[in-house]
Amino acid sequence: MKAKTVAIIGAGPVGLAAGAHALERGLSVVILERGLEVGHSILQWKHVKMFSPWEFNVDHACARLLHRIGWKMPNPEVLPTGRELVEQYLAPLGTKTPLKDHIKLSSMVTAISRVGFDKLKTAGREQAPFEIRYVRSGEEHALFADAVIDASGTWFSPNPAGANGLPAIGEAAARGHVSYTMPDVHGEQRDRFANRRVAVLG
Secondary structure (H helix, E strand, O other), X not given: OOOOEEEEEOOOHHHXXXXXXXXXXXXXXXXXXXXXXXXXXXXXXXXXXXXOOHHHOOOHHHHHHHHOOOOXXXXXXXOOEHHHHHHHHHHHHHHHOHHHHHEEOOEEEEEEEEOOOOOOOXXXXXXXXXXXXXXXXXXXXXXXEOEEEEOOOOOOOOOOOOOOOOOOOOOOOOHHHOOOOOOOOOOOOHHHHOOOOOOOOO
């Protein structure tokens, strides 16, 4: 019997963990990552220290894969930065374990639907396989899967400043003065924030 196929969107901690667990269960796995490397979103805040220590950031199935290549667990009580999480955990997981053969980098998912069903047809929809459209190297591709796990996160789709899920009045016009990320105010973006009054939302 052919193994079920699981498509996972995002090669961050959750996506790679989902892939590791799926492989242990004998499933066929495809991980689509929009960035050039695993942990792409995390590298956008690589300077930030995490609020949980290593022991809560390493998945057990991932650790089993890593131990086979001689990986050593970092001090479980230490809080890693985003860069350390990627360099010491996600990068070896995505480049040196069997997961590496299941990851498609630079693959931006653009749409997901059920095969043979438009927006109006519903009867039997839950039994149909998924069709995942993604763009890689400027070309559009289609992938078919029995299940989809969205582990893409929210980094590239941040919440607007408005309390009701809509942009605050005037937010679009002030976009050039708004940072939706965690800027490195001691490093690359120091000049932008030094000696200025900054409002923090959230």
